[in-house]
Amino acid sequence: MDPFMQAAIDEAQKGLAEGGIPIGSVIVHDGKIIGRGHNRRVQEGSAIKHGEMDAFENAGRQPARVYREATLYTTLSPCAMCSGAILLYGIRKIIVGEHETFMGEEALLRSRGVQVDVVHNPTCIALMKQFIADKPELWNEDIGE
Numbered sequence: 001m002d003p004f005m006q007a008a009i010d011e012a013q014k015g016l017a018e019g020g021i022p023i024g025s026v027i028v029h030d031g032k033i034i035g036r037g038h039n040r041r042v043q044e045g046s047a048i049k050h051g052e053m054d055a056f057e058n059a060g061r062q063p064a065r066v067y068r069e070a071t072l073y074t075t076l077s078p079c080a081m082c083s084g085a086i087l088l089y090g091i092r093k094i095i096v097g098e099h100e101t102f103m104g105e106e107a108l109l110r111s112r113g114v115q116v117d118v119v120h121n122p123t124c125i126a127l128m129k130q131f132i133a134d135k136p137e138l139w140n141e142d143i144g145e
């Protein structure tokens with residue numbers, strides 16, 4: 001198992017334990033995690049804190065070069081908002097845990113030159129399937145439905 005995907009899954013599980021939506025993300029530069037986060041919409045009543053956004057926030061302000069050289073890991077295919085942040089900051093490579101339960105803006109990212117690797121991780125799929133079955137209303141709210 002890729003230790004960085006494992007770190008993103010750890011974040012997702014932390015979010016679940018807090019009563020939140022189990023999606024986690026880490027941003028890696030030079031072999032080190034520079035930002036990590038998980039979905040905090042429920043915990044903080046936030047409209048924008050998806051896992052990827054939380055990881056960006058926790059990485060803080062970074063020089064353009066760092067974003068360009070960074071890889072973003074996320075347990076779930078990134079939505080339009082998070083894909084926008086990935087494009088804005090010029091992240092060139094993302095590793096996606098799964099896109100079976102939700103297909104994000106992978107086509108848009110690829111069309112803009114981002115390398116998108118989907119690893120079909122069974123833990124990521126199980127986390128989301130269980131969550132969607134348990135709390136469908138929370139999930140629909142998260143994806144704007």
Ligand SMILES: [Zn+2]
Nearest residue numbers: 050079081082
């Ligand atoms: Zn998102």
